[in-house]
Amino acid sequence: MNRPASSPSSQEEAQLMEQLRQILLSEDREALAAIREILEDEAQLSEKVSPIIRQHLAFLKENFREEYGLIIEEIVSKKLSESQDEIVNMIFPKLNTIIKKFITAQFQILKEGIDSQIKTVQNRFSPKNIFNRFFGPSDSDIVLSQLDNPEIHEIYLVQRDSGLLLGSFAKEKNPDQDVIAGMLTAIKSFAEDAFNRGKEDLEMIQYENYKIFLHNLPSYYFAVAMTGSISASEKDNLSNKLITFAGENIPFDTTNVDSTLTDRISAALSTHFGHFNIQQ
Numbered sequence: 001m002n003r004p005a006s007s008p009s010s011q012e013e014a015q016l017m018e019q020l021r022q023i024l025l026s027e028d029r030e031a032l033a034a035i036r037e038i039l040e041d042e043a044q045l046s047e048k049v050s051p052i053i054r055q056h057l058a059f060l061k062e063n064f065r066e067e068y069g070l071i072i073e074e075i076v077s078k079k080l081s082e083s084q085d086e087i088v089n090m091i092f093p094k095l096n097t098i099i100k101k102f103i104t105a106q107f108q109i110l111k112e113g114i115d116s117q118i119k120t121v122q123n124r125f126s127p128k129n130i131f132n133r134f135f136g137p138s139d140s141d142i143v144l145s146q147l148d149n150p151e152i153h154e155i156y157l158v159q160r161d162s163g164l165l166l167g168s169f170a171k172e173k174n175p176d177q178d179v180i181a182g183m184l185t186a187i188k189s190f191a192e193d194a195f196n197r198g199k200e201d202l203e204m205i206q207y208e209n210y211k212i213f214l215h216n217l218p219s220y221y222f223a224v225a226m227t228g229s230i231s232a233s234e235k236d237n238l239s240n241k242l243i244t245f246a247g248e249n250i251p252f253d254t255t256n257v258d259s260t261l262t263d264r265i266s267a268a269l270s271t272h273f274g275h276f277n278i279q280q
Contacts, residue, residue, distance in 0.1 A: 085218065085219055085253070085255075086252040086253050089217070089218055089219055089250075089252045089253070089254070149228050150226050150227070150228040150229060150230040150234055150278045151226055151227050151228050152171075152224055152225070152226045152273060152276065152278065153170065153171055153172070153210075153225050153226060153227065154168070154169065154170040154171070154174065154224075154225040155168065155169045155170075155222060155223070155224050155225070155269050155273055156168050156177065156180065156181050156184065156222070156223040156225075157220060157221075157222055157223075157250070157265055157269065158181045158184060158185055158220060158221055158222075158223060159219065159220050159254060159257065160185070160216075160218075160219055160220055160221055161219075162185075162257075163181055163182045163184075163185030163186070164181070164257045165177055165178050165181040165257075165262065166220055166250070166254060166257060166261065166262060166265055167261075167262055167264075167265025167266040167268070167269055168181075168266055168269065169266060169269035169270045169273055169274070181223075184205075184212070184214075184223050187202075187205065188201075188202045188214065188221070201214070201216040201221075202214055203215075203216075209227050210225060210226070210227060211225075211226050211227070211230065212224065212225050212226075213226065213230070213235065213238065215238075215239055215242045215243075217246060219254055220250070220254055222242045222246075224238065224242075226278075230278065234278045237278055238278050241272070241273075241276065245268070245269070245272050245273075249264075249265060249268040249272075250265065
């Protein structure tokens, strides 16, 4: 009678499992060792990774707009919206100067054409006018000499929405400058709303011999108190001076008004307009 073979012991089973595991995992270990060698060797890693990176960069270059266009547009649009006032304050003085220079040049061309035609007529029909044309005062000089010379007495730089005073200049000290700035803003807002002119701004307030010329910019405006008569060319000269002053002395962001900012702008106004002659 044959006896059955004895079952392997637990120790033998463990040895058999270990041998089987070694056989099954030997290839994985070799692959893992090769990967570790590549990761630890910079040259080999670069050789493997660089083609992938170049391929991805080439893909982004060709498909960047499709992949990220909407995201970039949203970021830029949000940033522009948040910085709108600063951007407008930065661009407006320069743009306004360019427009005014163009308009001035066109008026100069028109004036030269009119003067040329008048000179032709005078040369043809009036010897006396010919003499005055060359040796006497011009017609414009005679007219202007009969007018009161414009003289600046005070200048206020006021924040448009709040009516806060950003800076001021006065030949005679006025203790109620903040009150005047608020009053001007109230009058300006009332006039613009009452006449319902949309985006148009009030440009002049007159009180007996005093005129207050208002030069409007996006987030603030100048109020120039003066006496005398001011011509269109003199008003244009004053506007150009105010625009130049704004571009050189007023920060793009004027939302935070403090005494340091007010004192600095006031000192600059005094320097630029203390002896400014509108007629020059």
